[in-house]
Amino acid sequence: MACFLAPAAEAVVTTVITVVVKKKEKRSEKETASESAVAKKLRFSEKLRWLNWMLWGGSLLLAFEHIWHGEVVPWFPFLTRASDAADRAEMLREIATNGTAMCLLVTLVWGIMVAVASRLEKAAPADEAKEEVVS
């Protein structure tokens, strides 16, 4: 019905967070002037961009599905179920259940991706040192 609105709303929030985090990172890099150390690790704003792509991409394709099924229309109120009170309640219930579950699952998968990436980043210097000893 309109479940894609929940991940789309999360995408707006995470995009704003990404912009703020990126600005902070640039500022702190200038202050510490240790870009070589930072460059080895992936910035957190880069990792946030993964979440943005998943949320925006998913929301766009789901919105297309809703247009396909005639649930989203190009005229007010844009959602066909929004004009009737009973349908509206059903639509809001779906956003609250399906939409929230979508947000949670995508964010959980992103969290796992970040955790794995962090582990790989931590392991990388040790691997490099091993290679140096061997060579």
Next chain:
Amino acid sequence: MTLLITVFAAVTVTLIWYASEKARKLMTGPLCLAFWGSSLMWLVDAVMEYIENGAEFFSPSGKDMLNDAFLGISVVALALTVWVIALLVKDPGGVVRKRLKKHD
């Protein structure tokens, strides 16, 4: 069917992204994440439908399957079109800029 087609698209693009350095420069990363994002969202839809309808979920009518397959292919086409437009606008290889300079 839409979920299956999107998952296949996500796996294919991920393999291309992993195997080819050239593909990574052509913004296949965001495309791959968009396919995975939508696959996860449709997975939630599928689970919710299974909870509501039970085993009936696994035996859709031929007409429904055909419509879902048509939708799945259209979804992949839309994602690829958006990706190609983004690629031409960002022009990471400088191909479009070079062509435009030649004509100047």
